[in-house]
Amino acid sequence: MKTVASILALLALGRSKKLLEDGKIQADAPSCVKVRCPKAWVPKVGHHTLEGSTPEECCDKTCELFECTGAYKANEDYFGNVGSSVQACCDKMCGSEYHCDVGYVLADSRAAGTTKEECCLPKCELFNCTAPWAPSAAKKEVVSDEPEQCCDQTCAMVNCSLPDWVVNESKASEVGSSPGACCTPTCGNAKTVCPFGHLVQEGAKNKSSDGTAESCCTKQCKAHVCSAGWAPDVSKQEDFGEDDGDCCLPTCKQFDCSLEDGWAPSNVETVGSNETQCCVATCKQWTCNATESWLPVPGKENATGSSNSACCEPACSIFSCNSAEGRIPVQAAATVGGSSDDTCCESSKCTQIRQNMTVLKADQHCNDLSEAECETKYFLHADGNSSAVVTCTFDDVYKLCRYDVAAAIKGGCSGMDAK
Structure with a gap:
């Protein structure tokens, strides 16, 4: 039976001691006061009054440790909550199977939501474009409910009161967003693009253009093709002109260079009218x-x-x-x-041949010669573009004068002929 004294002693010692049935006090009962909760755990309610020595006894897990799976996704706003269930720790996602009404699209299958307002967004096909906006077939599938994303701008919204532009009333309801698309340019406007070799003359810059280069541009000499016998006059390239007389100079095509006098034609397109300008010297x-x-x-x-x-x-x-x-x-x-x-x-053998030998006559052959005259004769062999000098040599084995083909001099020797 617990006595008043033992109870008072227990209170004095704190929860770290335990009162036994016989009134005796058991020392060193574990207290949660000494337990430090790990990361993502929080102390249990009344932590300092609880007995225990482990995080499981003294602490609660927060949602930061809970893994949301399937149709649920984590929300960092819940990480500080105590809990371990999808209801306490997760948001339900719209899901890829969520069905939106016609004209709406699923915004994000992984977004948190359970209603059409939370999960669906409207497409431009539901938006009513009114003046100064025009409906755009190309934007029907765009997800938006704003005119800037769903409609096309018309020319009525474009300011044509700018330098080098005038209003074109006929385009007010047409789709357009720039002066170039909606307004009429003057000839001096940068939109007036003349073809190569054409330019807007100073006096025509304030003239209204009908949209064609012909209505604003005048031909320059650099666009003129000179006729045969004429060459462009480079000093007049930027001048306005229409013919050879305005834009060209005569060329050397009209001058005769004499081969007999040692002159050959140079570039016939060169401007000139004499040998120095139009001809080039020959080796003559x-x-x-x-x-x-x-x-x-x-x-x-x-x-x-x-x-x-x-x-x-x-x-x-x-x-x-x-x-x-x-x-x-x-x-x-x-x-x-x-x-x-x-x-x-x-x-080098040619020198000795010229000094000591003579060529075989047309009706002679090495085989016809005696030993004494054998090695004083040579034969000229010609075959197409190749030639050779073949000397006669005496064969001591067969006692016969023969052609020394093995020692033939390819290419022959200068100054030798078949005389």
Whole structure:
């Protein structure tokens, strides 16, 4: 039985002590006062009077810990509420299956709401456009109930009392939102776009335009196409003009350049009336400087040019033959034009052949020769554009003079013929 003294002792000790049935006091009963609630938990009502040692005994979960699923979505405004149910912690969503009336669309399936007012928005097909607005078929599916989004502006709303514009009453009820679409321009208006080579003359800028370039624009010389034998006069490109006399100058097409005198036609479209203006010199007028190893090129007299590089070719005397490969300059290299090994060089064997051998006669063959005269003869072989010098050589095995084909000199030797 609890005595008055034990009860008083209990009150003095607080809730951390427990009074037993026999009146004795049990020490160190756990108190929620010492428990700290975790994040998103709040102390239970009367927290400081409760016994316990865990968050579950001393604290309540808030809605911040509750997961809204299915047709419900979380609302941060409820995070501080104590609870763990959709009713306490969540908002019901409109849902993708929500049915809106004709002319309305589901605003947001994930938005919070349960009524048509909360879940549906009107389309422009329900909006009545009145003057100065015009109905717009293209905007029927737009979700709005404002004229700016549902209707087209008419020209009646456009201010045409601006510089270079005048009112066009016939367009008042037409759809439009700019002076360009609704007003009539004057010829001086930037809307008046002249084609290339046309311009509004100063005196025509205040004239009302009928909407065509022809009503405002005048042709300039830069738009005129000069006839054959005429070229544009660049100094008159910005002038107003209609014909060759206004806009053009005579060209070299009307001048004759004489090839016989060493002149070839230049650009016939060039403006001019003499050789200097209309012609270009040919190689007929140029003298190739042999002392500098330049030689004339046959057939190039009428080619245009006035320099060694254009009209001449270098002499073989300045070409370097590869002595390491047994190549030497051809005979009279100073009078032979060329810049290649094939043209300017020959085998070093050619010198010995010219000095010690003679060509076989037309009716002779190496096989006809005796051992004594065998190696004093050579044969010139020509096949199309290729040639070769083949010497006769005596075969000691067969005791026979034969053609030394293996040692043939391809390209031949300069100064050799079949005499």
